[in-house]
Amino acid sequence: xxxxxxxxxxxxxxxxxxxxxxxxxxxxxxxxxxxxxxxxxxxxxxxxxxxxxxxxxxxxxxxxxxxxxxxxxxxxxxxxxxxxxxxxxxxxxxxxxxxxxxxxxxxxxxxxxxxxxxxxxxxxxxxxxxxxxxxxxxxxxxxxxxxxxxxxxxxxxxxxxxxxxxxxxxxxxxxxxxxxxxxxxxxxxxxxxxxxxxxxxxxxxxxxxxxxxx
Amino acid sequence: xxxxxxxxxxxxxxxxxxxxxxxxxxxxxxxxxxxxxxxxxxxxxxxxxxxxxxxxxxxxxxxxxxxxxxxxxxxxxxxxxxxxxxxxxxxxxxxxxxxxxxxxxxxxxxxxxxxxxxxxxxxxxxxxxxxxxxxxxxxxxxxxxxxxxxxxxxxxxxxxxxxxxxxxxxxxxxxxxxxxxxxxxxxxxxxxxxxxxxxxxxxxxxxxxxxxxxxxxxxxxxxxxxxxxxxxxxxxxxxxxxxxxxxxxxxxxxxxxxxxxxxxxxxxxxxxxxxxxxxxxxxxxx
Numbered sequence: 001x002x003x004x005x006x007x008x009x010x011x012x013x014x015x016x017x018x019x020x021x022x023x024x025x026x027x028x029x030x031x032x033x034x035x036x037x038x039x040x041x042x043x044x045x046x047x048x049x050x051x052x053x054x055x056x057x058x059x060x061x062x063x064x065x066x067x068x069x070x071x072x073x074x075x076x077x078x079x080x081x082x083x084x085x086x087x088x089x090x091x092x093x094x095x096x097x098x099x100x101x102x103x104x105x106x107x108x109x110x111x112x113x114x115x116x117x118x119x120x121x122x123x124x125x126x127x128x129x130x131x132x133x134x135x136x137x138x139x140x141x142x143x144x145x146x147x148x149x150x151x152x153x154x155x156x157x158x159x160x161x162x163x164x165x166x167x168x169x170x171x172x173x174x175x176x177x178x179x180x181x182x183x184x185x186x187x188x189x190x191x192x193x194x195x196x197x198x199x200x201x202x203x204x205x206x207x208x209x210x211x212x213x214x
Numbered sequence: 215x216x217x218x219x220x221x222x223x224x225x226x227x228x229x230x231x232x233x234x235x236x237x238x239x240x241x242x243x244x245x246x247x248x249x250x251x252x253x254x255x256x257x258x259x260x261x262x263x264x265x266x267x268x269x270x271x272x273x274x275x276x277x278x279x280x281x282x283x284x285x286x287x288x289x290x291x292x293x294x295x296x297x298x299x300x301x302x303x304x305x306x307x308x309x310x311x312x313x314x315x316x317x318x319x320x321x322x323x324x325x326x327x328x329x330x331x332x333x334x335x336x337x338x339x340x341x342x343x344x345x346x347x348x349x350x351x352x353x354x355x356x357x358x359x360x361x362x363x364x365x366x367x368x369x370x371x372x373x374x375x376x377x378x379x380x381x382x383x384x385x386x387x388x389x390x391x392x393x394x395x396x397x398x399x400x401x402x403x404x405x406x407x408x409x410x411x412x413x414x415x416x417x418x419x420x421x422x423x424x425x426x427x428x429x430x431x432x433x434x435x436x437x438x439x440x441x442x443x444x445x446x447x448x449x450x451x452x453x454x455x456x457x458x459x460x461x462x463x464x465x466x467x468x469x470x471x472x473x474x475x476x477x478x479x480x481x482x483x484x485x486x487x488x489x490x491x492x493x494x495x496x497x498x499x500x
Contacts, residue, residue, distance in 0.1 A: 054384055078386065086384045096253040098377035099433045106374045106385040130432050131377075 005184035006067035006083055006156035007032040008053065013062035015048045015208075022048040024208035025062070030201075032067075032156070035186040037196035039213070040205035046189040047089050049205070050159045053187075054086055066157060082109075085150035087143045089161035089189070100134070101127040104146050114149025121145050121178065122171075136166030144175055151182050160188040164195055216460055224457055229344045233463070236346040236354055237449045240410050240419050243357030245445035246365060247403040248417075248424030249438055250396050253376030258310035259296070259397065260416065263404040265317040266292040270405065272321040276328040286353065286405040292317070293401030297394040300379075341412025343463045353406040361399060365438050368392070373434040411464045418464070422471035423448060426478035448474045 008030040015023035022045040030036050038046050051057040053064050055077045063070045071080045100123070104114040118124045121141040123134075131139060140163060147158055163179060164172040176195045179186065188195065196202050202213040216224070224230050251260060270288030274281030292313065299309040325332045365372060374382040375392055383389045407416040423444035424437075430444075431437030452470035456463040 056380055056383070074390070078388075081384050081386055084384070088381065095255060096376040097432050097434070097437065098373055102370065102373045102377075102433065103381075105370050106381065106387070109386065 005033040005186075008157065008185060008187065009065040009068075010049075010053075011063050011065075013049065013052060013064060014060045015045070015052050015057055016060045017048070021208050023052065023059070026208070026210045028203070028210060030185060030187060032185055033183065034201065035180055035199040036188070036201045036203060037199035038187060038189045038203050038205060039191065039196055044205040045208040046205050047161050050086075050161050050187065050189060053080075053157075053159060054084055055080060083155060084157040084159055085147040085155040087140075087147055087158075087160040087163045089165075097130045097132060099127070100129050100131055100142055103131055103142060104149060106146065110149030110151070110153030112149075113152035114145050117148035117178070118142060118145035121174065137168065137171060140164070140166045141171065141175065144178060148178065148182065151184055156184050158182060158184055158186045158188075160186065160190075162189055162191065164190065164192050215458055221457060229346075230457070232346045232351065233343045234453060236343070236351055236410055237453055237467075238446070239351065239354035239358040240407060241423075241445035241449040242442055243354065243359075243361045244403055244407055244416075244419040245423035245427070245441035246361040246438055247357070247400055248420035248422070249365075249427065249434075249441050250376070251400055251421060252424045252428055253372075253434075254300075254393075254396065256306055256397070256400070257421075258307050258314075259293075259400055260404055260420070262296075262310040262313045262317070263289045263292065263401045264416070265314045265321070266401070267405050267408060269317040269321040269324070272324040272328070275330045276324050280349070282347075282350065282405070282408060285408060286402055289401035289405040290398050293397040293399075294394055297390070297397045300393045300397070301390065341407075341409055341415065341464055343410055346409050350406070350409040353402070354410075357399070357403055357406055361403075362438075362442075364395070364399075365434070369434055376434060411467055415464045415468050418452075418468040418471045419445060419449065422468070422475045426471075426475040429478040429481065444471070444474055444478070 008028070010026055010028040013023055013026045014021065026049060038049070040046050048057050052059050053066065055071060066080055066083055069076065069079070071077045104118060104127070105111045115124065115127070118127070121144060123138055123141045123145065126134065126138060126142070131142065134142065144163060147160070151158065158179070160179060164175050167175055172192060173194070176192070176198060179188065180198055188199065190196055204211055204213045251257060266288050267285040270285030271281040273279070273288065274284035296306060296309055296313065299306050371382065371387040371392060374385055374387055375389060379389060403420065404416055407419055411418050423441045426444040427437045427440035430440040448471035449467060452467035453463055455461070455470065456466040
């Protein structure tokens with residue numbers, strides 16, 4: 001049985017990029033195990049919101065609690081990052097070479113499951129390739145496999161930032177199926193209407209503010 | 215060019231033997247430090263540490279303590295002190311400019327106040343491979359054991375950190391701790407290499423083998439292995455040439471390592487046909 005996931009509670013979250021307000025007083029409650037799509041135009045603050053959950057962007061104001069815990073110390077953040085698995089929007093090929101197997105092994109948690117998922121997603125034969133030699137779609141599937149491994153190792157939240165943007169139509173449906181069947185709390189930033197439609201809730205961000213979409 | 219008898223006499227000299235041992239130890243540990251410098255993209259850090267090393271030497275000259283040890287301690291402290299800057303969006307570059315200027319100004323002030331001969335401080339920066347002492351060998355020996363040990367023990371975490379700091383962070387890698395340790399090692403390595411090639415030519419043993427290896431390897435493990443091979447080859451060839459041609463070893467080592475790095479980059483880029491196979495085409499039954 002996969003873990004049921006952890007709830008996310010965001011209160012009055014405000015994030016700034018210098019003089020630009022990216023997230024403006026957002027309140028959000030995501031029930032444990034639910035799947036939420038976050039849509040909106042480029043620059044509306046979606047990625048910043050996700051990065052704030054992971055502590056990659058320091059909020060100007062407000063709190064983010066995952067599984068009831070607000071991270072304040074380095075130990076809290078380490079726990080938060082164990083709890084959350086992330087598919088980054090900027091899937092950097094990195095300046096220093098990294099093999100696909102090293103990306104899947106990263107952090108040493110859920111490696112076997114990640115490799116199984118990679119095989120299932122059609123990228124299992126790429127283990128010995130440097131990630132810089134992968135296409136955008138291949139890299140996106142490797143990141144998805146990595147997240148599946150993390151969930152198998154106990155992560156209760158998946159934060160996916162445009163996880164299907166570089167995929168072809170069939171691969172997009174396949175990736176969406178894998179992502180939404182994980183059985184954990186999933187917050188997915190997407191411009192893919194089909195993926196958004198398959199989620200339990202749809203939220204739209206505009207100019208840093210959030211609203212529920214029917 | 216010297217004759218065989220002279221070469222044999224040179225090789226029998228304890229100073230030359232110590233220099234060779236120092237170079238061997240340096241060629242094992244320092245190229246791996248170069249891999250870290252290239253991987254973390256912290257070239258300005260080593261420039262800054264060269265200036266901090268001068269400050270340490272000045273402190274040593276002022277207080278009568280061992281200048282090399284003072285340089286080592288100063289570099290280690292500076293490496294630890296600057297590591298929090300790695301978390302900042304601007305990275306280490308800006309801070310390194312400040313550190314360089316302050317360290318050089320402080321060093322010059324100390325040298326002036328102490329009334330010591332500035333040339334003696336700067337002479338240490340150029341290094342003297344034949345004056346390698348036991349303490350220098352101990353430092354290089356520690357680096358030759360510690361750095362490969364660290365890379366082997368934490369290769370998964372380091373591979374991810376060198377590739378992408380944020381990805382490492384969210385994967386549970388203790389990024390701040392590793393950054394602190396790596397920066398201290400880089401700083402200590404710069405100070406430790408002073409006797410071999412001088413701080414100003416430390417690139418011969420750190421960056422140049424790493425640059426060659428970066429071209430030859432495709433993962434942290436293979437790049438690290440190539441870096442050590444390139445380091446050993448370039449120091450062995452460079453030192454032998456310096457002895458045979460009766461030339462100063464430091465510049466010859468740099469030129470040898472530099473030529474090796476250029477040669478590595480002139481090699482045609484490897485093509486990996488296996489990478490382009492699909493699972494089906496690699497299946498003998500298909």
